[in-house]
Amino acid sequence: MNSIIGYYSTKFGELWEKSLDDLLVEVFEGVLSENKLEKEHIDAVFLGNMLGGIVDSSLLLEAHIAELLGINIPVYRVEAACASGGMAVQMAHEYLLAHKGSTVIAVGGEKMTDVSAEHITQALASAASPLEQAVGLTFPGVYALLAQIYLKKYNYTEEHLAAISVKNHSHGVLNEKAHFRRYVTVDDVLDSPYIAYPLKVLDSSPISDGAAAVILTNKPALIKSSEAVTIKASEVATDTISLAKRGKLDELLATEIAGKKAFKTSGLKQKDIHIMEVHDCFSIGEILALEDLGFWKKGQGGSQAQEMVTHVDSGSHLIVNTSGGLKAAGHPVGGTGIKQIGEIYLQLTGKAGKRQIKITPTCGLAHNVGGSGGVAVVTILST
Amino acid sequence: MSQSPVRLWRKQKQDTALLGKTGIILSWTEISVAPPKFASGTPYTVVLIELASGERTYGQMVEFQETDRVIGARVKAVYRKYGSVEKEELIEYGIKFIPA
Numbered sequence: 001m002n003s004i005i006g007y008y009s010t011k012f013g014e015l016w017e018k019s020l021d022d023l024l025v026e027v028f029e030g031v032l033s034e035n036k037l038e039k040e041h042i043d044a045v046f047l048g049n050m051l052g053g054i055v056d057s058s059l060l061l062e063a064h065i066a067e068l069l070g071i072n073i074p075v076y077r078v079e080a081a082c083a084s085g086g087m088a089v090q091m092a093h094e095y096l097l098a099h100k101g102s103t104v105i106a107v108g109g110e111k112m113t114d115v116s117a118e119h120i121t122q123a124l125a126s127a128a129s130p131l132e133q134a135v136g137l138t139f140p141g142v143y144a145l146l147a148q149i150y151l152k153k154y155n156y157t158e159e160h161l162a163a164i165s166v167k168n169h170s171h172g173v174l175n176e177k178a179h180f181r182r183y184v185t186v187d188d189v190l191d192s193p194y195i196a197y198p199l200k201v202l203d204s205s206p207i208s209d210g211a212a213a214v215i216l217t218n219k220p221a222l223i224k225s226s227e228a229v230t231i232k233a234s235e236v237a238t239d240t241i242s243l244a245k246r247g248k249l250d251e252l253l254a255t256e257i258a259g260k261k262a263f264k265t266s267g268l269k270q271k272d273i274h275i276m277e278v279h280d281c282f283s284i285g286e287i288l289a290l291e292d293l294g295f296w297k298k299g300q301g302g303s304q305a306q307e308m309v310t311h312v313d314s315g316s317h318l319i320v321n322t323s324g325g326l327k328a329a330g331h332p333v334g335g336t337g338i339k340q341i342g343e344i345y346l347q348l349t350g351k352a353g354k355r356q357i358k359i360t361p362t363c364g365l366a367h368n369v370g371g372s373g374g375v376a377v378v379t380i381l382s383t
Numbered sequence: 384m385s386q387s388p389v390r391l392w393r394k395q396k397q398d399t400a401l402l403g404k405t406g407i408i409l410s411w412t413e414i415s416v417a418p419p420k421f422a423s424g425t426p427y428t429v430v431l432i433e434l435a436s437g438e439r440t441y442g443q444m445v446e447f448q449e450t451d452r453v454i455g456a457r458v459k460a461v462y463r464k465y466g467s468v469e470k471e472e473l474i475e476y477g478i479k480f481i482p483a
Contacts, residue, residue, distance in 0.1 A: 122418030134394065134477060135441050136414060136421040136466065137429050144412035145431050152454050194426075197413040244431060244439035249409065 002096045002218050004381065005226035006035035007342035010109075012210035012330030013179040020049075020056055020111035023211035023335075025068050027107055031213040035226065041103055042215075045075040046092040048084035048108030049334035054123045055115055081127035082281060084108055085337025086368030086377030089214065093234040096218045103219060108339075109211025110332035120207050124333070127371040129242035140204055140282060142243055142372040144196035147284040149249045151198065156302035158198050162189035163306045164283040165202050165327050171312060172324025174355035179208045179330025203283040208330030212338035214345065227349045232266035232363070233380040235259075241374045250299075252373035255292040259367070262378040263294070270294050273380070274317060274361035275347045276310075277340035279369040280325040289367050290320070293378070312357060322347060322355045337368035341379055348383050386473050398478050401460045405483045406434040408456050411444065420466040428452060430480055442478045451482040459483040 008030035010023050018026075024047070032039060045065060052058040062075040080087040085108030092106040112120055124139045125132075132142060151157065166186055172178040184202055192202040216231070217223060237257035240246055246253065263269065270293070278293070280286035287301035295318065296304050304310075310320035323329040323343040326336055344364035346352040366379045410431040417425050428444040430452075444452060445463060458480035465477045 117416060118419045118422050121416055122420075125418060130394075131441060134465065134475075135429055135443055136417055136424070136427060137412075137441060138414055138417060140416070141412050141414050141429055145410040145429075148410045148412065148454065193415065194413065195416045197415075199412075244441060249431075 002093055002216055002231045003223045003228040004214050004216055004231065004341065004345050005222060005228045006031050006215040007345045008034055009177055009212035009339055009342055010210050011177045012208045012332055014113045015209040016113065018209065020052060020058065020109060021064060021068055023109045023111065023209065024065065024107060027109065027211045027213040028069055028105065031105065031215055035215055037215070039069060039071055042073060042105055043099065043102040044073055044095060044104045046088040046104060046106045047075060047077045048088035048337060049077060049110060050079055050081050050084050051110060051112065051123050051333065054126065055120070056111060080375045081370035082279070082331070082333045083337055083368045083370030083375045083377050084334040085212070086340065086366065086379065087236065087337065087375065089338060089341055089379060090234045090236050090377050092216050093231055096216055101219055103215065103217040103222060105213055105215055106338060107211065107213040108334040108337060110334040111209050112207045112332060113209050117207070132242065138196060140196040140199050143282040143284055144199045145243060146249060146288070146372070147198055147282070150284060150287070153250055154299040154302055158190060159186060160302035160306050161203055161283040162186045163308055164280060164286045165189050167308045167311050168280060168321050168325035168327040171322050171355060172328025175324050175329055178324040178328050179206055180324070180328045199282050205281045205326035205331035208332045210330055210332035210335045212335045212342055214338055214342055229345050229348045229381045229383060231379065232268060232382050233262040235261035235265060236375065236377050237261065238375050239373055241371060243372055251292050252288055252369065252376065254373050254376035255289060255367065255369065258376040258378040259293040262380050266380045268363055268380060272363045273365050274319070274359060275322065275344060275357055275364040276318065276320045276367065277323060277325070277343050278320055278367040280321060280327050281331060281369070285369065286321070286325065293367060312355065317359065319357045322352065322357060337377060340366040340368055341381070344381050348381060386468065386475060388473050391473055391475055395476065401440065401478050402462060403460060404434050405457055405459045406432040408454055408458060409433050409439065410454060411452055423467050430458065432458060432480060442480050444480045446481045457483040
């Protein structure tokens with residue numbers, strides 16, 4: 001059985017003193033030293049990064065890593081836009097299924113604050129289709145089209161979306177590594193400027209720097225001597241890059257398919273999941289995620305969000321985005337998927353500190369999306 | 384980013400097939416933060432359209448009143464300039480939508 005035995009993350013935020021290389025080295029060395037392992041114990045590295053080639057003119061990150069860390073083992077770079085981190089863990093998991101007695105690191109990171117908002121907007125838009133880019137649709141713009149359809153079809157308002165940000169900011173206050181550690185109110189969200197109508201600044205995850213890493217192993221002795229969680233499922237699904245080519249526009253089909261596969265592989269049901277990190281790159285994203293993963297009925301997400309039924313203080317058996325989500329914890333795109341899985345790891349091992357949920361969780365799920373739903377990765381972990 | 388003339392040439396062959404066609408707005412957004420090429424035009428509206436043929440496409444919407452920019456409203460494809468370019472670059476044209 002493949003297990004995760006360690007997690008380390010940098011602080012997420014505007015880290016002006018740190019380069020992408022600095023961030024990756026910090027988490028690689030951090031996760032090894034916290035687990036009292038040496039780089040010689042690692043058989044391969046899976047690296048999630050989206051924008052290195054565009055923002056940093058850095059490709060062949062495999063060799064960057066080899067140089068920085070003084071290693072000659074295989075390094076595989078994975079690019080799946082905002083799902084690069086989740087995909088790196090997924091591929092690490094597949095590698096372990098094929099290689100008994102191995103230990104690997106999945107690391108993800110992004111450096112986003114070296115360039116202007118306009119340039120990072122353009123870089124992120126490279127995860128949209130050529131026509132979407134050609135007509136000036138930005139990444140928030142594509143999600144805004146989805147949000148408009150959802151709000152109209154199910155008769156909700158921007159206030160329903162705002163509740164997601166309010167909840168996730170209140171979780172982020174408890175996370176010492178979060179980009180934003182302050183409360184926001186529904187009025188704060190509604191009063192914030194529009195980025196792409198109906199989505200506002202406070203509906204949107206920020207531009208963040210940061211990196212995160214997890215260690216995965218299938219060595220029984222190492223699992224036994226570590227605080228380990230089991231990977232019950234790690235599944236990927238894809239869908240059209242263009243919104244215009246999709247059948248239904250009030251859901252992300254890739255999420256639905258990856259979720260169904262993950263529940264089937266794990267033999268678990270939605271009611272077994274106590275803790276989740278879902279992809280709230282925009283407020284509408286969390287609502288669609290809970291519906292498409294089968295936790296809420298289609299169309300009920302708006303009212304469920306407004307009631308904040310997944311808040312850490314809700315008393316619910318399912319708490320969502322204790323890290324603060326992408327919204328408050330920050331969204332260094334290549335690092336996010338690793339952070340999500342790391343947060344579930346911390347909760348399942350009782351190491352989440354002030355944001356540890358009240359019930360003792362036995363199963364958790366991480367949901368990572370690339371583009372506007374062109375890729376989804378769903379990972380289920382258990383104690 | 385400078386435009387590849389060949390890429391534009393390929394795109395414009397597809398654009399002309401849409402000229403004059405009408406469709407329905409499935410969704411719309413108004414972009415306030417845009418890439419450099421479009422930054423001088425903010426805010427601008429982008430619509431997701433379903434054509435009579437069932438085909439879906441996108442374009443900016445122009446020359447409209449607020450009451451025209453609603454889901455379900457009918458629009459028509461026209462040819463317009465897209466984005467700003469450096470003085471040595473090709474001017475890009477493409478499909479935009481106006482109320483029908």
